Amino acid sequence: MSLDSMKEIFEQMAQKNKPFWEIVLEDDMETRQVTRSQSMAKMLLTWQAMVDAADSYTGRRRSVSGLVGGDGMKMRQYCIRGEAMSGGYVSEVIAEALSMAESNACMRRIVAAPTAGACGVLPAVLLPLCKYEELSQHQLLEALYVASGIGAVIAYRACIAGASGGCQAEIGTASAMAAGALVALRGGSGEQIGHAVAMALKNLMGLVCDPVAGLVEVPCVKRNVIGAVNAVSVADMALAGVESRIPVDEVIDAMGEVGRRMPVEFRETALGGLAATPTGRAVTKRMRKPQ
Amino acid sequence: MDIFDILGPVMVGPSSSHTAGAVRIGSMARTLLGSKPVKAAIHLHGSFAETGFGHGTDRALVAGLLGMKPDDLRIPYAFDEAKKAGLDYTIDAVDLRDAHPNTAVIEVWDEKGKHLEMQASSLGGGRIMVDKLDGISVNFTGAYNTLVIRNQDESGTVAAVTSILTQLRVNVANMSLYRHKRGGDALMVIETDQHLKPSQVLFLSELPGILSITYYDKEEDEDVSGFDEGNL
Numbered sequence: 034m035s036l037d038s039m040k041e042i043f044e045q046m047a048q049k050n051k052p053f054w055e056i057v058l059e060d061d062m063e064t065r066q067v068t069r070s071q072s073m074a075k076m077l078l079t080w081q082a083m084v085d086a087a088d089s090y091t092g093r094r095r096s097v098s099g100l101v102g103g104d105g106m107k108m109r110q111y112c113i114r115g116e117a118m119s120g121g122y123v124s125e126v127i128a129e130a131l132s133m134a135e136s137n138a139c140m141r142r143i144v145a146a147p148t149a150g151a152c153g154v155l156p157a158v159l160l161p162l163c164k165y166e167e168l169s170q171h172q173l174l175e176a177l178y179v180a181s182g183i184g185a186v187i188a189y190r191a192c193i194a195g196a197s198g199g200c201q202a203e204i205g206t207a208s209a210m211a212a213g214a215l216v217a218l219r220g221g222s223g224e225q226i227g228h229a230v231a232m233a234l235k236n237l238m239g240l241v242c243d244p245v246a247g248l249v250e251v252p253c254v255k256r257n258v259i260g261a262v263n264a265v266s267v268a269d270m271a272l273a274g275v276e277s278r279i280p281v282d283e284v285i286d287a288m289g290e291v292g293r294r295m296p297v298e299f300r301e302t303a304l305g306g307l308a309a310t311p312t313g314r315a316v317t318k319r320m321r322k323p324q
Numbered sequence: 325m326d327i328f329d330i331l332g333p334v335m336v337g338p339s340s341s342h343t344a345g346a347v348r349i350g351s352m353a354r355t356l357l358g359s360k361p362v363k364a365a366i367h368l369h370g371s372f373a374e375t376g377f378g379h380g381t382d383r384a385l386v387a388g389l390l391g392m393k394p395d396d397l398r399i400p401y402a403f404d405e406a407k408k409a410g411l412d413y414t415i416d417a418v419d420l421r422d423a424h425p426n427t428a429v430i431e432v433w434d435e436k437g438k439h440l441e442m443q444a445s446s447l448g449g450g451r452i453m454v455d456k457l458d459g460i461s462v463n464f465t466g467a468y469n470t471l472v473i474r475n476q477d478e479s480g481t482v483a484a485v486t487s488i489l490t491q492l493r494v495n496v497a498n499m500s501l502y503r504h505k506r507g508g509d510a511l512m513v514i515e516t517d518q519h520l521k522p523s524q525v526l527f528l529s530e531l532p533g534i535l536s537i538t539y540y541d542k543e544e545d546e547d548v549s550g551f552d553e554g555n556l
Binding site: 144249 | 329330546
């Protein structure tokens with residue numbers, strides 16, 4: 034993709050008098066030399082893969098280590114019983130984030146967004162919304178274009194891999210993508226999308242990648258929840274008119290800097306944080322490949 | 325990088341860098357060997373070595389060597405598939421200098437003893453970079469159709485190849501030249517916008533000064549004909 038800043042997307046929106054999603058779509062057509070239909074058809078397949086993963090979730094699978102599995106179903110049932118403090122939509126966002134991230138840990142087929150470890154965040158905010166609001170597939174694809182444009186800018190200016198920049202780069206980026214998608218779905222302006230992205234990244238800045246035994250399980254699955262809930266809250270703030278005091282591109286650059294300076298122990302090596310706790314080390318020992 | 329590297333790939337978990345990227349690295353080694361591998365020595369560096377077992381990196385690399393794509397549901401069972409396919413492999417750790425944390429060195433051999441050594445890294449989101457081929461430093465990603473050409477380091481060889489590509493109406497997106505030393509063997513890596521047919525690759529391989537040639541066809545999208553935006 035040739036879009037290298039959020040500012041550039043805003044400028045193109047003004048010049049061409051087109052919405053955010055269409056700037057990203059046109060850029061994809063140019064970058065990959067495809068037609069509008071080809072690009073949108075691929076986006077539809079991507080959306081369908083997310084829907085399929087959610088629909089086929091049963092909660093019965095367990096990960097290789099046995100640490101992950103079944104929590105999404107527990108949360109779904111809790112929602113159905115009407116006991117959730119966070120109420121209808123948000124409680125279902127939590128359940129969906131758990132279900133999707135668990136599916137990934139259990140080697141099911143998912144859509145990386147932007148990575149597999151963070152695959153639960155974006156579908157978690159979009160899928161439950163379809164129950165509460167009348168959304169056409171076209172609107173959902175528009176939201177996915179917005180999300181992918183945001184992710185591409187962050188990947189260009191900073192990083193999206195835990196090994197490069199910690200969890201803030203993975204869950205942080207996923208959260209920013211989801212937040213922007215929600216603001217777009219509610220008809221927010223480009224600037225409001227930008228504020229939501231900035232706030233999403235700021236709230237998760239510095240988050241380390243410390244997976245127990247190096248598996249994309251603990252704490253990754255539950256961090257999809259904080260990414261998704263964070264996205265809902267910053268999207269609501271942006272739509273309410275709350276603004277980020279630091280411009281979005283500067284926030285992205287700061288996240289990249291924090292990532293580059295993050296010690297290697299906190300970048301997916303399983304040498305620090307939760308992975309280095311006594312319990313974390315015990316799991317590592319149990320999971321070590323017999324030589 | 326395009327937006328479907330961000331929203332995608334559609335893949336078998338658990339890790340885009342350690343599983344999907346590893347499948348692509350294995351698959352790239354198979355393609356660049358140009359034939360079916362029967363033996364492989366896989367060396368894991370950095371985070372691949374530290375956490376590769378838990379992420380299924382080992383199984384993913386073997387899956388790729390067997391020609392699987394990142395969304396193949398057989399990836400968790402790649403070791404069994406390797407037995408069926410007659411692929412012998414070893415996996416160990418290696419400590420490389422100045423390498424990306426997610427790096428693998430793969431040596432592969434085919435039935436006739438043809439050998440390739442490739443060093444590649446997984447950059448995140450399932451994207452990969454080939455860093456070395458048979459000891460020569462290179463830089464290409466598999467995001468384009470890619471010609472890897474070994475040639476004698478003589479004047480005119482590059483021009484011959486590119487003029488044929490012009491006649492075939494194949495546009496060069498990126499091109500790099502690498503060599504050990506002047507007058508020795510050299511390596512040309514050409515990334516193209518259009519696909520090449522096997523007959524066209526064969527034709528290029530018969531040009532004077534060309535020692536060998538392998539061609540990597542970038543992953544094709546699903547058939548999306550019949551899509552109508554008006555139906556959404």
